[in-house]
Amino acid sequence: MKTSKIISLLILAAAFSWTNVSFAASNKTANKNLNVTEDIDSLGGNEELMEMAQNIKSETRSRVVQERLVPRRNRVEFGLSYGGVIGGDSYLRTQSAGLSVDYHINPRWSVGARYYDYANNLTSEGQRVFDQAAAAKAAGTQGYAVDIDYPKNAMMAVANWYPIYGKTSFLDMGVTQFDLYLLAGGGQITLSSGTTGLVTAGVGVAAWISKHLSARAEFRYQTYKDNPVTGSRQLDTGVGTLGLGWIL
Structure with missing residues (x-):
């Protein structure tokens, strides 16, 4: 117990x-x-x-814009170009070599001057007509004039506007800055018949290889009046060029 x-x-x-x-x-x-x-x-x-x-809002988006690789304010750029003319006289094949100088007021605007020297060759149609005219003359029959008024050179002043720029990877070798621009201007063109007025407008792209060197591609519309044997006519042409620029 x-x-x-x-x-x-x-x-x-x-x-x-x-x-x-x-x-x-x-x-x-x-x-x-x-x-x-x-x-x-x-x-x-x-x-x-x-x-x-x-x-903190989920719908808010952030945007980062870096400065341009090449500052373009109060700078001068010189250029060389080579290209061809599309349209115009069907008897001619025209190519151009050009020199340019542009003054960059700021990254958006520049003004400049262009000079183009033209080289002309007959197209297959032009060569056929020329050969027929030469054969008729040699045979002593009534000949006819070949209707050609070819360009020799041109000078013009232009204004350029750069609304878009960006950067892209070029063949995985590095990042390249590019600028898209619009241009408009006018001047005079010297033809075999004399000198006449010229108006132009176009678009171009410049890819900056370095802080001084750029590669450029440009396409312009230009119009002028020529004066062949048969009388004056309005010619509407397109000009495509490739070139290099060097900015000081």
Whole structure:
């Protein structure tokens, strides 16, 4: 009987101890959860963090525009070009070699002067007509004039506007800056019959190989009146050129 009482007291003591340990652990967990909750709740009281969170908008887009590789303000550029003429007199095939100088007022605008020297060859149709006229003359029959008024050279003043520029990777060898530009101008063209007025407008692209050297491709529309034997006529032509520029 005495032994049974001692065993009962030991079991009761063990149960009491386990209850105290569980209660302490529960309090510790509750306190930890309470501290985490308080930390989270305290974020709402931090005005700086709340301001930053409110200013972040998922629909906002950021745009970074880097400066141009080649600064073009109050700078002079010289150029060489070579190209061909599309349209005009169907009897002629005309090519041009050109010199240019441009003064860059700022990165958007420049003004300049162009000079072109023309080389002319007969097309297959022109050669056929010329050969017929020469044969008729040699036979002593009534000949006729070949209706050709070919260009010799031209000079003009132009204004250039550069609305678009960007950068691209060229054959994985490096990054190249390019400019797209529009141009318009006028001047005079010297033909075999004399000198007449010329108006031009076009578009071009310049790719900067270095801070001084650029490669250029340009296409221009130009119109003028020639004066062949049969009378004056309006010629509308296209001129495509490739060239190099050197900016000081």
